[in-house]
Amino acid sequence: MLVMPVTRIQLDEADDTGAFYYVSFKRIPKEKGWLRFLEEDGKISAFKMLQALREIIKQEVKNIKDAEVTVARKKVGCPAITLQIKNPPSEISVDIILTLEAQQSWPLSTQGGLKIEQWLGTKVRRNMRFRSIYLVAKQNKSEKVLRGNTWRLSFSHIEKDMIKNHGNSKTCCESDGPKCCRKGCLKLLKYLLEQLKMKYPKELEKFCSYHVKTAFFHSCITWPNDSDWYLGDLDHCFQQCLGFFVDCLQKSQLTHFFIPQYNLLSLEDKARHHFLSRKICHELNNGFPVFHENY
Incomplete structure (x- = not known):
């Protein structure tokens, strides 16, 4: 995950799943670099950010001399930018996933989820719900007009914790x-x-x-x-x-x-x-x- 911290964001549900959101800043961010990734209505464009990240990665990959690294072709609807690394004895692929991190309450749609009280305990659940929310750049296919500005909630950091502990x-x-x-x-x-x-x-x-x-x-x-x-x-x-x-x-x-x-x-x-x-x-x-x- 390539995590980009964001502050004071507003989440608006993009559909009825409770997983996909439009993300916008409550106030114009001080870092002017964000402005190029905003749509006219103020929404943060996942498409524009992914496009910029892909270009940066393509340029950086050219500087790698000790391994054959290529950027895989873009998959429709996939939030990952995949690097293919060819270096004997085996070939591996690495997914880079653009993620927004916000230290704020989890959305209402999550309230009845994470039913781990009997398994890991009430206290563990409460502590997990106090952690940041992650949003990955993911196209919502049910949009009538595919603009590429939706983000999907991600809980991979919590999932790793549950598997570990x-x-x-x-x-x-x-x-x-x-x-x-x-x-x-x-x-x-x-x-x-x-x-x-x-x-x-x-x-x-x-x-x-x-x-x-x-x-x-x-x-x-x-x-x-x-x-x-x-x-x-x-x-x-x-x-x-x-x-x-x-x-x-x-x-x-x-x-x-x-x-x-x-x-x-x-x-x-x-x-x-x-x-x-x-x-x-x-x-x-x-x-x-x-x-x-x-x-």
């Missing part, structure tokens, strides 16, 4: 504490979706790791105790998480973990949801053959 008890997975399989489950969920996407790229193009990560977090609050996630029960816990995800796919309903009114599974994609649920059920019933296939 994942125990119902404070000693979970510490050097002298009991070990659990939560992280192992999340890795397997991501890997399974990754493998299925490689096998069925066209049918599963709209799915991403965020879908299984959200299902994983919901599983963590469905089974909040460390005793539900013993390390030796990885196989059982993984299948339990998958069962939860399949149920979401069959209903075309996966609630955003932080924004309860936002369904991550669009109802117009029901056929895709059912396709993925069938493929996962096939894997479940046949010992996960996709884990042993090469593409």
Whole structure:
């Protein structure tokens, strides 16, 4: 994340998901550099900022001599600027995501989300909600006129914390504490979706790791105790998480973990949801053959 701190901003909902916003300054910012990124109506343009950042990165990449680095082609609706780094023995890609950070209250749409009281505790939830809000430059596809000036709430900093400090008890997975399989489950969920996407790229193009990560977090609050996630029960816990995800796919309903009114599974994609649920059920019933296939 490339984080840009902003102060005294106003958020106006861009749609009914509670996730997408128009962002504007309550007062004209002292830093005049911001003015070039404002629309006529005062909204901060995600498109203009991304365009400027892409140009800066393209120029800087030319100065890298000890590795072959290129900027990947722009993907429609994707908030990331991707660098591809070719340097033996392997090739990696790095996503740079433009993010606004504001130290102010979380929007109303988040009020009923983050239901971690039984899992991580009321105090942890309260502390998390006192942290800054992050907004990533993300096009809202439901806009009638695609102007590229919408921003989407991001909770990746909170998600990292929850994965890192994942125990119902404070000693979970510490050097002298009991070990659990939560992280192992999340890795397997991501890997399974990754493998299925490689096998069925066209049918599963709209799915991403965020879908299984959200299902994983919901599983963590469905089974909040460390005793539900013993390390030796990885196989059982993984299948339990998958069962939860399949149920979401069959209903075309996966609630955003932080924004309860936002369904991550669009109802117009029901056929895709059912396709993925069938493929996962096939894997479940046949010992996960996709884990042993090469593409």
